[in-house]
Amino acid sequence: MVKLRAVGFGDFGPPGVGRGVGALFPIVCPFCHGKTAAAPEMFVRWRPPAGRSEAAESLLLRAPVPAEAWGIFSAVCAACDQPVFLELKTRGETLADLLPRHRTPARRAVGQLEANEVSECRVVTPKPPPGPNLPPSAPEKFLKTLRPLWEDAEKGRNDEGVSAGCRWLLLDVLKDIGVSAAPRRGVFGGKPEGEKLGPRLRAACEAGLLPRWAQTRAEAIEVDAKTRGGDPKAYVAYVAAVMRAAYPGF
Numbered sequence: 587m588v589k590l591r592a593v594g595f596g597d598f599g600p601p602g603v604g605r606g607v608g609a610l611f612p613i614v615c616p617f618c619h620g621k622t623a624a625a626p627e628m629f630v631r632w633r634p635p636a637g638r639s640e641a642a643e644s645l646l647l648r649a650p651v652p653a654e655a656w657g658i659f660s661a662v663c664a665a666c667d668q669p670v671f672l673e674l675k676t677r678g679e680t681l682a683d684l685l686p687r688h689r690t691p692a693r694r695a696v697g698q699l700e701a702n703e704v705s706e707c708r709v710v711t712p713k714p715p716p717g718p719n720l721p722p723s724a725p726e727k728f729l730k731t732l733r734p735l736w737e738d739a740e741k742g743r744n745d746e747g748v749s750a751g752c753r754w755l756l757l758d759v760l761k762d763i764g765v766s767a768a769p770r771r772g773v774f775g776g777k778p779e780g781e782k783l784g785p786r787l788r789a790a791c792e793a794g795l796l797p798r799w800a801q802t803r804a805e806a807i808e809v810d811a812k813t814r815g816g817d818p819k820a821y822v823a824y825v826a827a828v829m830r831a832a833y834p835g836f
């Protein structure tokens with residue numbers, strides 16, 4: 587059985603402004619360059635001291651908890667709504683409490699992290715080309731699928747193929763992280779409900795498998811739309827960001 591701490595911070599009332607959203611931290615947005623703020627929504631990975639490369643759950647299992655540690659959290663720029671990644675330095679024990687482990691939820695929600703528990707905050711700047719910025723922990727077959735889509739998008743060719751490829755890849759990623767198919771409520775002359783992204787993305791966000799921006803950003807760039815005119819580069823960047831959130835660890 588999963589054993590949870592009997593008395594948690596939540597018993598005293600979460601200070602966060604909403605489900606899964608923590609305190610606001612000042613940032614300079616790498617997308618809109620605005621001096622704005624972002625709140626950590628979901629733990630993505632931790633950065634072990636001395637540059638070691640370990641999965642998040644190994645923080646407690648194999649390594650002693652460091653006095654201080656950097657954790658990376660997904661967030662959204664308050665000004666332009668683009669997904670960004672916050673690197674927050676906290677006490678090691680604070681970070682350990684925020685870590686979800688295999689089949690075990692985190693002891694504290696990210697939304698309960700308070701500003702005074704963070705000694706430093708910086709934004710992880712997206713890596714420039716070559717290649718989409720992908721987590722090494724993502725399944726190899728997904729990396730092999732995304733790379734040619736990224737190349738096509740960069741070269742401005744095969745727009746419809748890139749858009750369709752991103753949608754199918756996203757469906758595969760969602761299935762892989764355990765989002766079950768949406769119930770089929772009828773077919774309106776198109777794809778069955780179970781192949782639509784919207785309901786699956788909503789389910790993934792509600793289950794805490796993906797951060798909130800995965801749903802709002804998908805709607806903003808119309809990932810589910812079958813019409814021409816979408817931005818293939820935005821689709822690829824979005825799928826890469828979803829994969830970074832879906833597959834934590836270095």
Ligand SMILES: [Zn+2]
Nearest residue numbers: 615618663666
């Ligand atoms: Zn921005």
